[in-house]
Amino acid sequence: MAKFPITKRNEIKRLPKRAKYEKSTIYAIIDEALYCHVGFVEGDQPYVIPTMHARMGDNIILHGSKASRLIRHVQAGNEICIAITLLDGLVLARSAFHHSMNYRSVVIFGRGHAVEKDEEKRAALEALMEHMMPGRWQDIRKPNPMELNATGVVSIPIENASAKIRTGPPIDDEQDEALPIWAGVLPMYHVTSSPQPDPKLGSAVPIPEYILQTKRWIQL
């Protein structure tokens, strides 16, 4: 199984049993999350900005206005760090100390570059759209040359990454287990329901099957 090398940068030192370096594990988390947080440095100042992402092979794709601080910074080739976090549950232990969360998180390191060619840009925008809503790209009006030109697209080869995952019930100290305190996990779901049609939408346009089929619908 392909793994990322463990280096000073991506090594998980706290609770190493939660650490994962397999590409397949890391890529599944990237693909499930709807957005990421991008960290970069200007001067000595760290910035963290949330944005949509998609993965194309071993690269992360981001987009935005060409004039945005984030896009300009990434396409200049500076070091960035991308964090992606899925919260799966609140872990309620009998002791304050052992409270936790169940989560799947990824941290990615790399340096990006601008995607310049129209054809590659279109492919990247398709990947972003299909990441957000599989099936959507074929249904919509594609970017025209003016829109394509106004959009900055960057690609970041994933140089190195690691995942951290916690699952399962709380782990209390043995001497606390008999305390009469409720303990367990409240599972968290990030779901959608009850689509809100655009007020300007004609009544003759039904909600497409690919939207109804998305796994993000609530099915508890």
Added chain:
Amino acid sequence: MAKFPITKRNEIKRLPKRAKYEKSTIYAIIDEALYCHVGFVEGDQPYVIPTMHARMGDNIILHGSKASRLIRHVQAGNEICIAITLLDGLVLARSAFHHSMNYRSVVIFGRGHAVEKDEEKRAALEALMEHMMPGRWQDIRKPNPMELNATGVVSIPIENASAKIRTGPPIDDEQDEALPIWAGVLPMYHVTSSPQPDPKLGSAVPIPEYILQTKRWIQL
């Protein structure tokens, strides 16, 4: 209404109509989110790490192992950036270009310090617990001296911050509005359901009322 000053660091230049600088708006987002992403710099390398947070007045509280990179870095007084993002919906437009997300996000700038006194540390841990699950602190076994000593707690006065908020339907170009393409918002909810009791929990311990009352239960 109290506002954060607009500076080079926190000014939102892209889509400024989405920008908010009011404390009340910013603090409501901080208080609703269950976790944040903390950005910091080591050497020239940016890092972004997800973690739980709480707000005490004008300060953000974080905690972790005393030995963790994040806690050591924050308590050394380095510049950090904290991003908090709530995803409220997928905005599906008729054109690729106008797809978006509805969200409420906050970016916070500041420098932290260690919370050292046991009494202040306990108050900060209580704030973290009550942020995660209101009503929980009074119910559980409090930290003992050994646990308190092993836990690093930091406080970051909020020097400056801004929020960015998008709501509402997609905004397509007028000439696209008649296209026979479904457009609208898929609202996103981060909810809990079906608590999973710890397998070691005795059957005589019911799920407490404050958990059943939490607003994070699904009510669609």
